Structure formats: structure tokens, C-alpha cells
Amino acid sequence: MQADAVTQAPVEAVFNPASPEYLADPFSQWRALSARGRLVWYEPWQAWIMTRMPDIMDCWRREYLSSDFYDWEFAPPRPPQDQWSNYERAMIGHSLLADHGHHRLVRRIVSPAFSRNVVDEIQRRIRPDVVQLIADLEGLDSFDYIERVANHIPFISISRMVGLPEKYWPDIKQVVLTFTESWNPTISDERREAARQDSNRAIEILQRVIAERRANPGEDDFLSELLKVEAENEAFSDWDIITLILALIGAGADTTLVAQQWTLYALLKHPEQIETALSSPEAFANAFSEIMRWSPTSKMGFARYAPQDMELLGQQLRKGQMVLLMPHLKDRDPDYYPEPERFDVQRTFDPDVLFGYGPRYCIGAAMAKRQLYLTMVELFKRFPDLRLDGEPEKDNSDHNAVVFKSLRVRTGKGA
Numbered sequence: 001m002q003a004d005a006v007t008q009a010p011v012e013a014v015f016n017p018a019s020p021e022y023l024a025d026p027f028s029q030w031r032a033l034s035a036r037g038r039l040v041w042y043e044p045w046q047a048w049i050m051t052r053m054p055d056i057m058d059c060w061r062r063e064y065l066s067s068d069f070y071d072w073e074f075a076p077p078r079p080p081q082d083q084w085s086n087y088e089r090a091m092i093g094h095s096l097l098a099d100h101g102h103h104r105l106v107r108r109i110v111s112p113a114f115s116r117n118v119v120d121e122i123q124r125r126i127r128p129d130v131v132q133l134i135a136d137l138e139g140l141d142s143f144d145y146i147e148r149v150a151n152h153i154p155f156i157s158i159s160r161m162v163g164l165p166e167k168y169w170p171d172i173k174q175v176v177l178t179f180t181e182s183w184n185p186t187i188s189d190e191r192r193e194a195a196r197q198d199s200n201r202a203i204e205i206l207q208r209v210i211a212e213r214r215a216n217p218g219e220d221d222f223l224s225e226l227l228k229v230e231a232e233n234e235a236f237s238d239w240d241i242i243t244l245i246l247a248l249i250g251a252g253a254d255t256t257l258v259a260q261q262w263t264l265y266a267l268l269k270h271p272e273q274i275e276t277a278l279s280s281p282e283a284f285a286n287a288f289s290e291i292m293r294w295s296p297t298s299k300m301g302f303a304r305y306a307p308q309d310m311e312l313l314g315q316q317l318r319k320g321q322m323v324l325l326m327p328h329l330k331d332r333d334p335d336y337y338p339e340p341e342r343f344d345v346q347r348t349f350d351p352d353v354l355f356g357y358g359p360r361y362c363i364g365a366a367m368a369k370r371q372l373y374l375t376m377v378e379l380f381k382r383f384p385d386l387r388l389d390g391e392p393e394k395d396n397s398d399h400n401a402v403v404f405k406s407l408r409v410r411t412g413k414g415a
């Protein structure tokens, strides 16, 4: 009797990432949601939730759903081409999301720009900024890691990675902060429009930077690599470069900010594993997968849209409905990870899907891991006795991620 009553309770009664209970214990909510089935309708978000890894992997691999925000039933209508601003030209006309064939072509031809050598070179460029940020903390007894370090890293990394001259940094900084809002379904139309305007300004700057770099080639950065790619590939244009840089900002800024906070938190909660985690970039790459598995950062997962009316996993989907892939639901499942509560930076991941899988595997994975490794190594080199200054309070205001309101740490070497 009781079991029936529980099964029939609305899904939002057992899973609600906006609730204080979710902050305290998301794992029992993840279990309750998964128990509802492979594809679960979630009324508050008007979306289907895909809960099981084999289904998610299949969806990632075969791409039978759309990744294009404009295919969502509640997206603003696609404006006609004669009304496009630069924003629409980048997001619709040359979207990496809309056209699978073009996406695969772009991924194939830009892959040299993400080679080991280029990532090494980018790390070399970012290091002085990171060292300086951390040197500025010398003499402090305690500080907020988010305010003093984490908030600055996404912008520094993306600007140095792309090769944006410092004179353009103030304008670009705004876009790094607001770009993802331009298609965020949970905010007001006014705020979305403001983000779109910021993006338009950034695109003008990117056009200027591209023209300047073309006139004065020679820098060893991502933009120069892309200009070489463009010169050798007719199907690749300035607009592909602009769309790709916006994609790096969109996908690389928020993720990095979240990862910075949880990486430090997880390591400080397990100080006996710091040395192993930071013993080499390769050791850290594995440790980072464990950090993100152990850390309950995710709320919504990855959005896809039904390209037509269709049947999927026993459910009837309407064209335009959102499907959220939630690979994080497996992260504390003992069928996937023995002793899932235990934090172990040497845990084996096979397959490791932290950065996705298939054609849309994260393009910035190597960059993200290097940049986090670099920051943690420099931080613990300067502050080997770093520890948490009390338990940080979680912040539930972001629609897609659990972060901290602040992350205060003690250096153990104050003046």
C-alpha cells in the first residue's frame, strides 16, 4: 500500500533541485528520480529526464536528438535572416549546434588547435597570471578562494587561450560573465536581451581582433591556429571562428568556475590525498574525475530537444520538448562505483564520461584539466598548510549548478 502511494507521488515531491533538502542531500533525490524509470516527465521544467547511462551514452553517440536551443518548444522564434544581428549570425547561421554535418567537419578541422603542443603553450601563457593571483594572497591569514582566485580564472584562461589582446579585456569580461544567459530559459526576457547585446559587442571586438591578427600573424595561440585552419579549408570561415570562440566562452566559463570551487573543497576535505592528486598532470586528470563524481554540483544536466514527434524509451515525445540527460545520477550509485561515498583519487573510471562522449565530447577537456592542475599546484606550493575556514555555505541560486556562497580558507601563515 505504502509503496504504491510513494510511486504515485508526483516526481517533484521526490526530486527538487531548488529545495533546501537538495542542498543537504541530493543523492537520495537522485536515487528516487532514477527509480521512476528511464525517461521521466518533470512537470516543473516541462522536460523529460533521461536517467540511465546506457540510454544517455546511446543518445550522446547517435545524436538522434537536437542540441539546438532554437528547436526547443519555448525558445523565442528563429528570426528571419534579414533581421539577424551578429548574435544570430553566430548562433544560427554558423551554429555548431544546429547542423550535425557542419559540426563534425568543424570538430575535425579544428582538432590540431587543441593538440598537446598548443595546450602546453597555453598553459605556459596562463601560468604568470595564476602565479600572480596567488602571490597577491601572501601575508593573509585567511581569504575567500572564490573572490580572490576562482572568479578570475575562467576569464584569464579563455582570454589567454584565444589570444585576446589585453586592451579588449574589459569588454570581453562582461560577455564571459553573461553569455550563457543569452539562452538561459530560467531568466527574464530583459536579462536575456541584455546578454544578447553584450554578445553583439563582443562579436564586434572578435572581428577586430581577427582582422588585426591576420594583418600581424605570428602569435602561438588558438586564434592563430584557427586562422591557419581557415586558410587551408574553404568550408571554414571567420564566422566559424567567432562561433567557436563564443562556444568556448559559453561552455568553458561557468564549468571552470564550478570546478575550481569543488576541486579545492574536495582536496581540503581529503588532505591526505592532495600529494597523490597533484603528483603529475595525468594523476590529476584522474583525480579530477573523482572530485567531480564525489561533488554534487549538477542540477539539470545536458539539454536536448525532440526534432519531431517521436516515441522514445516507451514514452511519446512532442516535437520541441526538452530532454535532459543526467549522467550525474550514476555518481553515487553502488552499481557503478563500489563504496560510492568513499573519495579516492586513484579510483578507476571506465568509461570516463565527465566530459561527455561521442561527437560532442568536450573540446576544452585538456585545457580545463591543465588549468585546474596548474592552479592547485601553485596554490599548495605557496600555502602547503591550507585548510578550510569552517564549512562553506552552499548557494542554490544558480539554475544548473550547486556552488558555494564563499569558500573561506586559512593559510596557516598570516602576518
Ligand code: HEM
Residues within 6 Å of the ligand: 060, 096, 107, 247, 248, 249, 251, 252, 253, 255, 256, 259, 302, 303, 353, 354, 355, 356, 357, 359, 360, 361, 362, 363, 364, 365, 367, 368
Ligand atoms: C571544467 C570542467 C568542464 C567539464 C566538466 C566539461 C564538460 C563538458 C561536457 C559533459 C560536454 C558535453 C555536453 C553535451 O553533451 O551537451 C562539454 C562540451 C563542450 N565543452 Fe566542456 N567541460 C568543461 C570545461 C570546458 C572548457 C574549459 C572549455 C573551453 C575552453 C569547454 C568547451 C566545451 C565545448 C566548446 C563543448 C561543446 C562541444 C561540441 O558541441 O562539439 N569545456 N563539456
